[in-house]
Amino acid sequence: MSDMTSHADAPRSPGRPRSSRADEAIIDATLNLLAEGAKIDTLSIEAIASRAGVGKATIYRRWPGKEALLRDALAILKGTPPTPIGRSVREDLVLLLGAVGRNTDPRSEKIMSCLLPEVNRNQDRYELYQGVVEPRRARVREVLERGVRTGELRADLDIELALALLTGPMLIQRVLRWHPELDDDVLAERVVDGVLEGIQPR
Amino acid sequence: MSDMTSHADAPRSPGRPRSSRADEAIIDATLNLLAEGAKIDTLSIEAIASRAGVGKATIYRRWPGKEALLRDALAILKGTPPTPIGRSVREDLVLLLGAVGRNTDPRSEKIMSCLLPEVNRNQDRYELYQGVVEPRRARVREVLERGVRTGELRADLDIELALALLTGPMLIQRVLRWHPELDDDVLAERVVDGVLEGIQPR
Structure with missing residues (x-):
């Protein structure tokens, strides 16, 4: 909330509770x-x-x-994203990505997916959407930046790209139900490990 | 088509063109x-x-x-996906992913994003959606399987997960316009390289 x-309701006096x-x-x-x-x-x-x-x-x-x-x-509607714990980047990414699209409000799926065509039609609306998405993105971004500082992530990491690599698979699976064969229970963990390690041989 | x-119109005689x-x-x-x-x-x-x-x-x-x-x-509406060239896995992935969400039909964005809440409501509809998505997924899957055989990709690769890692970022960006700061022109290339190499130091 x-x-x-x-x-x-920014300036609120204690003697006059908001309705x-x-x-x-x-x-x-x-x-x-x-x-x-x-x-x-x-x-x-x-x-x-x-x-x-x-x-x-x-x-x-x-x-x-x-x-x-x-x-x-x-x-x-979207609720408050979880707070990173701060031990390891991997653990915090799993925590934050596990929450993507995990909305218990049944109105969310209907509203969010059907909102997009409308939102994309004009600039004000787009900023409205960004205003909702950006705070969640910022939280993942902080963890990624920390990882670059600690050496857990590549020094030359493109943070904005990494955000998309991590969030994309979660969103298509949880919001679009893109692929029935992907088990959802450990999805965040598998996405994080997949993106951390890459799909080329090391 | x-x-x-x-x-x-499967059995069609040459003398009797369909309408x-x-x-x-x-x-x-x-x-x-x-x-x-x-x-x-x-x-x-x-x-x-x-x-x-x-x-x-x-x-x-x-x-x-x-x-x-x-x-x-x-x-x-979705059109025919491009045909892989077969030289390198990286090149074919860039080709296939570059086509994701690149639909010149202006009806596509409206139909596809608003279709999902409806499609997810019942099993028949879900199969309809899968029937449209699966052929495109199959084409990427073949390239990934080839990469495992040739050693361009990890031997223990989880193909279905890799599909989501590659497709997710393209779809959220092209269909949901998720992040205004991501340049779209070279997006497929950057996504493919990011997923190939991973975001951990090597």
Whole structure:
């Protein structure tokens, strides 16, 4: 929930608690509408307010507009990524990649895969998507940078490429269910080891 | 077009050419309806016939049902993958992976990304999807198996995992536009080299 809190209600006095029930209802209404097939372009603050059982003013008191609300809703949908432990790069990569696409909210698969064609259509939307994806990418990036410093990873490592090499297989398998023959239980471990070691003979 | 031909109209006498114009109109109508947001569950042969300007019987003469038609339509949408050259495994992998998500048909992105939540909902649909994906996977698999035989790849290579390691980064970047900082022009080459060599020091 930290993403929402920080975004929506920054200066908060202890004597005046925010209406978290309304916030939750608004977020929930947004996610339900998206999961039911609402398109970002046509989804209105009015429809969200009506679904949440609040007035439009209640939404606008908390979010400047639809984009900010969507960004918070998607961040909450995706949840908080795990925190690296810091012992070995391999272990932390397995931890972070194991969480990719592991979302217990059943709305996630529907919303995230159908969102893309829409998101890719315009620049604002693309930034919205990046705003949701980038914090998770940053966490893996930190582990990779640490690995370069400690010598666990190649000194000439292309960090952005390595991010894609690690995340790609997890996402296609967990979000697109790309390959039925790949066992999912140990997938993160196998992907990390495969990318660490490479497929050429050493 | 070979997938459609083999599927739809196997025994064909040279003196009696199939009505390829009707076939094309039917396939085209199917893809247009999908790209416009038609759901597989509710898409009807009737709607396709009407959009294509043919009778339902014309469709049923060529395809036993909706699943078979969808399978052909998606195979045609995705096009034929390139043929490996056979000099080096690296070169063939770059060729095959360079073609991933490189679809000039603008309907492809819309159809393929929004298809997944639907496809994953039931087993028949999943097999339909696999039927479209598997032939492309098979082509990469052959190159990997050849690499193990020639010693260009590790003797203990897990082929199915290697497929995911190579395809995953291409798909998230080309279909999901996952990371704006990754240059696309040389992506296939960088992914192949990254996966061949690994990210650990050698």
